[in-house]
Amino acid sequence: MAEIVIMGAGLGGVIMAYEMKDQMRPEDRLTVVTRDPIYHFVPSNPWVAVGWRTRESVEIDLAPTFSRRGINFKPIPVSGVDPEAKRVDLEDGSSLNYDYLVIATGPELAFDEIEGFGPQGFTESICHIEHAEKAQVDFEEFCKKPGPIITGAVQGASCYGPAYEFTFILETELRRRKIRDRVPMTFVTSEPYIGHIGLDGVGDTKGLLESELREKHIKWMTSSRVKCVESGKMTVEEIAEDGSIKKTHELPFAYSMMIPAFRGIKPLRGIDGLVNPRGFVIVDKHQQNPKYPEVFAVGVCVAIPPMGPTPVPCGVPKTGFMIESMVTATARNIGEILRGRTPRFQGTWNAVCLADFGDTGVAFVAQPQIPPRNVNWSASGRWVHAAKIGFEKYFLRKMRKGESEPFYESAALNMLGIGKLKNIIQD
Known part of the structure; x- marks a missing residue:
């Protein structure tokens, strides 16, 4: 019998549990450990906000x-990981021994x-459902006394799609409330050009995306x-190609949502050979850690080098379709x-993305990402x-049923079932 432990129950962790259950032998045991007993569909956060x-x-x-799938569940935060002893320590003082560990924790913000910066400071976030709820409360207050808005993604960010989504969803809602004419909007990003999205476009x-912003x-x-954020003011440095500061701006705002940089979670940071200096898990083409072959990793917690040098650091996004391919391979x-x-399976790391802009949107397919x-x-x-x-409804329905089909692939084919795109995805 093998003890298999999955750390994390976000997108990667939940579908990992479903697919792992299908690949196990009858005598093996699977346990999911996470700090939050409730799964939240993160792509809906801009709408919540x-x-x-x-x-x-x-x-x-x-x-x-x-429980219906026969998966053990411990909604207890992890306090530490000892890959030498093959043990996961929990904050309640207990621990879990494993034969195989899959890290699917997502990032720390x-x-x-x-x-x-951030919800504890002067800007909003949509990276977590609690942040999105706070952003919604603050948005209602903003609408009583409209003013300038700043949205975007800061240096080191690796998740640009939601920044664009929220910007245009916000703009749509302002028009619906008939206060758009009182709200100057500025999109501030670490990307070298609009639409880079961490993937060189x-x-x-x-x-x-430039056309949408202009329109x-x-x-x-x-x-x-x-550089810093104060109440009602954001100090932003424009960086030249050589890394020097081209110009410093002091931008006023009455409401702001900026995507932060990510790093690995604290219990993993500093474990030599397991993670990189930023705390992301090092894996090979089979999602397996080279130093500790009993450890695998999927999702945003995986270390992926940036696309190339940019004046301001830009990370590579791990989209749902890409994460799903990591999960299946693992x-x-x-x-x-x-x-x-x-091990012989490798993730395809393809991307199929739907970016909603409130009443329109942009879709893209990148194979590979x-x-x-x-x-x-x-x-x-x-x-x-x-x-x-349609994608949101389909995905949540499948997740609630505990079905283990490739969610993103099936949803993409169902929701984007127009001939040309369907052929592209299935090719």
């Missing part, structure tokens, strides 16, 4: 779902790296570094090891908004 969704509508109680994301009268600043590889065989690519496609239109709504 403007009141288009409630927390309850995008959450799933994991305990009964896991590095708000503290910028003075005055996909298709014509540069042209599509919506939203100014933008690229290659920008946030589950199959552990299944191979359990049966005395060698990291260039050079076999498929490099993007498009925009009102159909993307409708597809994102």
